[in-house]
Amino acid sequence: MSDRYARQEILPEVGAEGQRKLATATVLVVGAGGLGCAVLQYLTAAGVGSLIVVDPDRVEESNLHRQPLYRMSDIGQPKAAAARAALAALNPAIRIEALCERFSSVNAAHLVEAANVVIDAADSFAVTYLLSDTCQGAGKPLVSASVLGLAGYVGAFCGGAPSYRAVFPELPHSAGSCAESGVLGTAVGVLGTLEAHLALALLLDWQPRVLGRMLSLDLRTLHVGGFSFAAATESREPVIPFIAPAELESTDIIIDLRSPAEAPVSPFPSALRIEVDALEHAKLQFPGGARVVLCCRSGLRAWRAARALRNQGHEKLALIALGD
Numbered sequence: 001m002s003d004r005y006a007r008q009e010i011l012p013e014v015g016a017e018g019q020r021k022l023a024t025a026t027v028l029v030v031g032a033g034g035l036g037c038a039v040l041q042y043l044t045a046a047g048v049g050s051l052i053v054v055d056p057d058r059v060e061e062s063n064l065h066r067q068p069l070y071r072m073s074d075i076g077q078p079k080a081a082a083a084r085a086a087l088a089a090l091n092p093a094i095r096i097e098a099l100c101e102r103f104s105s106v107n108a109a110h111l112v113e114a115a116n117v118v119i120d121a122a123d124s125f126a127v128t129y130l131l132s133d134t135c136q137g138a139g140k141p142l143v144s145a146s147v148l149g150l151a152g153y154v155g156a157f158c159g160g161a162p163s164y165r166a167v168f169p170e171l172p173h174s175a176g177s178c179a180e181s182g183v184l185g186t187a188v189g190v191l192g193t194l195e196a197h198l199a200l201a202l203l204l205d206w207q208p209r210v211l212g213r214m215l216s217l218d219l220r221t222l223h224v225g226g227f228s229f230a231a232a233t234e235s236r237e238p239v240i241p242f243i244a245p246a247e248l249e250s251t252d253i254i255i256d257l258r259s260p261a262e263a264p265v266s267p268f269p270s271a272l273r274i275e276v277d278a279l280e281h282a283k284l285q286f287p288g289g290a291r292v293v294l295c296c297r298s299g300l301r302a303w304r305a306a307r308a309l310r311n312q313g314h315e316k317l318a319l320i321a322l323g324d
Helices: 015-023 034-046 079-090 108-113 125-138 185-203 276-281 300-311
Strands: 026-030 050-054 095-099 117-120 141-148 151-158 213-218 223-228 253-256 292-296 317-321
Touching (some): 015 185, 026 034, 034 079, 034 141, 034 185, 050 079, 079 095, 108 125, 117 125, 117 185, 125 141, 185 213, 276 300, 292 300, 300 317
Parallel strands (some): 026 050, 253 292, 292 317
Antiparallel strands (some): 141 151, 151 213
16 A cells, blocks of 8 residues: 555545556546636545546636635646646646647547546536536536535536436526636635545445435535435437537528627627527528527527527527637
């Protein structure tokens, strides 16, 4: 028994055999921000053999209060690369692949296929639903969490359990962000640490399994809740997928839902500019067979618009979350 893992190998839930399982496992972590920092540090410390880190962002000073993996000297550096350097210093035996790119429908399938467990630490509805769809199709377990302010939740989906879509079939009408609503670093750390814990439980195959369970925490009132969603059923309604701009086709009808004040110029020259409130009350006609692709920053307005169009009888729909 090595000194590094001696304390956890003593546990009957781990042992030498469990440590060997961790050493041969691969975990995909999408997001290297507040949640991802806690996830990555604890999985690296626990001896998970291979980590794939995906994040397109760069370190900013406003990140540091809740992302202690980074230092002042990392400001301006790609998060995935800075995370790899910090994690290699923590445990040089771990293999870390850093991808400084967006997780999208273009790279989703091959990244998920490479992992034993997938962790959603991106804090993006578009990424969460894409991860759920991909993991459900590949039969891979997905650990997902969200936190805002002083409250959040974490759950284990797919891989034989119901998908995220089965539990949350509808995206919210609107959602806050850390920039708008604020967030406390310790709250993010607690939820990220719980994500790492669920990932270890899945890799070590603890019984009863954590799949199909959700835990909610209010860290202001210290209220802890939770429930099983193992009996949730998958929707029979066709999925409206999130796609990447690279997957647009020449026959697509593109609608950019952002206002001219929000985005004076659309990245798609042929896009129609219609705001979601107007679209929900309009009766739009499109050429038969054409796919309608709806775009906005986060994907929430695109989802609202797609639901309105589906209610009007349009079936060929797709969504693009353009991000910040």
